[in-house]
Amino acid sequence: xxxxxxxxxxxxHWTDLVGRTGVTVVTLPEPNRVVVEVRxxxxxxRELALLGPGMRVEQIQAIVLTGxxxxxxxxxxxxxxxxxxxxxxxxxxxxxVPIVPAAVIYDLLAGDPRARPGPDxxxxxxxxxxxxxxxxxxxxxGTGALVAGWRxxxxxxxxxxxxxxxxxxxxxxxxxxxxxxxxxxxTLEGEPLTGGxxxxxxxxxxxxxLENTTLLxxxxxxxxxxxDLLRLAVRAQDAVAACVRPGHTRYDGDVAFAVSCGEIxxxxxxxxxxxxVAAGDAITVALRLAEEEG
Numbered sequence: 001x002x003x004x005x006x007x008x009x010x011x012x013h014w015t016d017l018v019g020r021t022g023v024t025v026v027t028l029p030e031p032n033r034v035v036v037e038v039r040x041x042x043x044x045x046r047e048l049a050l051l052g053p054g055m056r057v058e059q060i061q062a063i064v065l066t067g068x069x070x071x072x073x074x075x076x077x078x079x080x081x082x083x084x085x086x087x088x089x090x091x092x093x094x095x096x097v098p099i100v101p102a103a104v105i106y107d108l109l110a111g112d113p114r115a116r117p118g119p120d121x122x123x124x125x126x127x128x129x130x131x132x133x134x135x136x137x138x139x140x141x142g143t144g145a146l147v148a149g150w151r152x153x154x155x156x157x158x159x160x161x162x163x164x165x166x167x168x169x170x171x172x173x174x175x176x177x178x179x180x181x182x183x184x185x186x187t188l189e190g191e192p193l194t195g196g197x198x199x200x201x202x203x204x205x206x207x208x209x210l211e212n213t214t215l216l217x218x219x220x221x222x223x224x225x226x227x228d229l230l231r232l233a234v235r236a237q238d239a240v241a242a243c244v245r246p247g248h249t250r251y252d253g254d255v256a257f258a259v260s261c262g263e264i265x266x267x268x269x270x271x272x273x274x275x276x277v278a279a280g281d282a283i284t285v286a287l288r289l290a291e292e293e294g
Contacts, residue, residue: 001133001164001165001174002133002134002136002163002164002165002174002176003026003134003163003164003165003174003175003176003217003219003282004130004131004132004133004134004163004174005133005165005172005174006165006172006173006174006219006220006221006261006262007029007172007221007261007262008028008029008131008221008261008262009026009027009028009029009131009174009219009259009261010026010027010129010130010131011024011025011026011027011129011130011134011163011176012024012025012027012125012126012127012128012129012130012140013025013125013128013135013139013140013141014075014117014121014122014124014125014128014140015138015139015140015143016111016115016117016121016143017138017143018111018112018115019111019112019114019115019116019144020067020107020110020111020112020115020143020144021067021068021072021107021110021111021115021116021117021143021144022066022067022117022121022125022139022140022141022142022143022144023064023065023066023067023072023075023117023121023122023124023125023140023141024064024065024066024125024139024140024141024142024161024176024178025062025063025064025065025079025122025125025126025128025129026062026063026064026065026129026176026217026219027061027062027126027129028060028061028062028063028219028259028261029261030059030061030088030261031059031261032059032060032259032260032261033058033059033224033225033226033229033259033260033261034051034058034059034060034063034101034229034257034258034259034260035051035052035226035229035230035232035233035257035258036048036051036052036101036233036255036256036257036258037230037233037234037236037237037255037256037258038253038254038255038256039237039240039248039252039254039255039256040213040214040248040249040251040252040253040254040255041248041249041250041251041252041253042213042250042251042252042253043103043213043253043254043255044069044070044072044073044103044104044105044106044213044253045073045101045102045103045104045253045255046064046073046076046100046101046102046103047060047076047099047100047101047102048101048103048255050099050101051101051257053226053227057090057099058226059090059099060099060100060101061083061088061089061098061099061100062079062083062098062100062126063100063101063102063217063257063259064076064079064100064101064102064103064122064125065102065103065104065105065140065141065176065178065215065217066102066103066104066105066117066122066141067104067105067107067116067117067141067143067144067145068104068107068108068115068116068117069104069105069106069107069108069116070104071116071117072104072116072117073102073104074116074117074118074119074122075102075117075118075119075121075122075125076100076102076122077118077119077122078118078119078120078121078122078123078124078126079098079100079122079123079125079126080098080100081119081123082122082123082126082127083098083100083126084096084097084098101257103213103215103253103255103257104213104253105141105144105145105178105180105212105213105215105253106180106212106213106253107143107144107145107146107180108144109144109146110143110144110145110146111144125140134161134163134176136160136161136162136163136285136286136289137160137161137162137286137289137290137292137293138158138160138161138289138290138293139160139161140161140178141161141178141215142159142160142161142162142178142179142180142286144180145158145159145160145161145178145179145180145286145290146158146159146180146212147159147179147180147181147182147183147184147185147194147212147287148181148183148184148185148194148195148196149182149212150182150183150184150200150246150249150251151184151196155194155195155196157194157290157291158290158291158293159178159179159180159181159185159286159287159290160178160179160286160287160289160290160293161176161177161178161179161286162176162177162179162281162282162283162284162285162286162287162288162289163175163176163177163282163285164277164278164279164281164282164285165278166274166275166277166278166281167274168220168222168266168267168270168271168273168274169266169267169270170264170265170266171220171221171222171262171264171266171270171271171274172220172221172264173218173219173220173222173232173271173274173275173278174218174219174220174278175216175217175218175219175236175275175278175279175281175282176216176217176218176282177214177215177216177279177282177283177286178213178214178215178216178286179214179244179283179286179287180212180213180214180215181212181213181214181240181244181247181252182212182244182246182249182251182252183196183200183244183245183246183247183249184196184197184200184244184245185243185244185245185283185284185287186198186242186243186244186245187243187280187284188239188242188243188277188280188281188284193284193287193288193291194287196245197245198245199245200245200246212251212252212253213252213253213254213255214240214244214247214252214254214283215254215255215256216236216237216239216240216254216255216256216257216279216282217256217257217259218232218233218235218236218256218257218258218259218275218278218279219258219259219260219261220232220259220260220261220262220264220266220271220274220275221261221262221263221264222260222262222264222265222266222271223260223262223263223264223265223266224260224266224268224271225260228268229258229259229260230258231268231272232258232260232271232272232275233256233257233258234256234272235272235273235275235276235279236256236258236275236276236279237254237256238276239275239276239277239279239280239283240254240256240279240283242280243280243283243284244283256279258275
């Protein structure tokens with residue numbers, strides 16, 4: 001089961017296997033509540049300030065995860081236009097304005113560095129969104145993902161995109177991860193997935209590559225108010241810390257979105273722990289599929 005097991009959540013991809021880049025769009029039902037937690041020191045993002053405490057606009061229509069580094073943020077423009085055409089967005093005096101936060105990974109090393117997702121590619125990913133189980137591996141925003149660069153370029157291997165679903169009482173909690181980390185990757189139980197040391201020491205020189213990121217979306221049909229919802233994003237980032245070693249470095253742009261889009265009554269702590277497990281399992285799935293793909 002994947003993130004789309006949460007009722008109303010859709011996921012769509014646009015993939016460039018030649019340029020080794022892509023876009024993943026997560027569409028959200030309304031009403032919803034969304035927050036974000038940024039722990040990497042080198043994020044590339046758009047519209048994240050709206051997800052902070054006290055902001056007037058509390059509801060969004062979609063989340064864009066994309067390759068292409070800062071250039072790839074242009075993909076969100078296409079999603080905004082497509083949402084406008086569908087009549088979705090924040091109501092204003094001059095019509096609806098779609099709210100679409102976005103975050104990027106640096107994947108310019110994987111293929112053609114001139115291959116960068118743009119507005120048409122973002123729109124294609126949006127139109128491909130469905131509630132079917134999420135396609136995973138080297139797809140969408142995970143197409144050009146790499147991991148384990150902190151030990152040197154010869155140790156780098158493919159990352160990718162994974163998703164998982166957990167239950168917390170009557171509530172469902174799903175996660176989607178794009179894994180493009182500087183560090184080595186492990187399961188939540190500590191099993192190595194990239195062959196690195198369980199207790200990494202400092203690298204002999206600067207990590208190569210110097211630009212990496214793990215992006216996460218966790219979502220639940222439990223009703224959680226915005227002030228409490230941050231705990232889910234924190235627990236998702238805790239999963240990054242548990243699975244990626246070293247994680248949250250100054251070379252990473254780790255970003256975790258947390259979404260509440262339902263009315264199920266559930267214990268906040270139980271939902272938080274389900275978010276932790278779902279995020280960790282999504283990271284694991286991404287790496288295992290990458291290994292199968294070679």
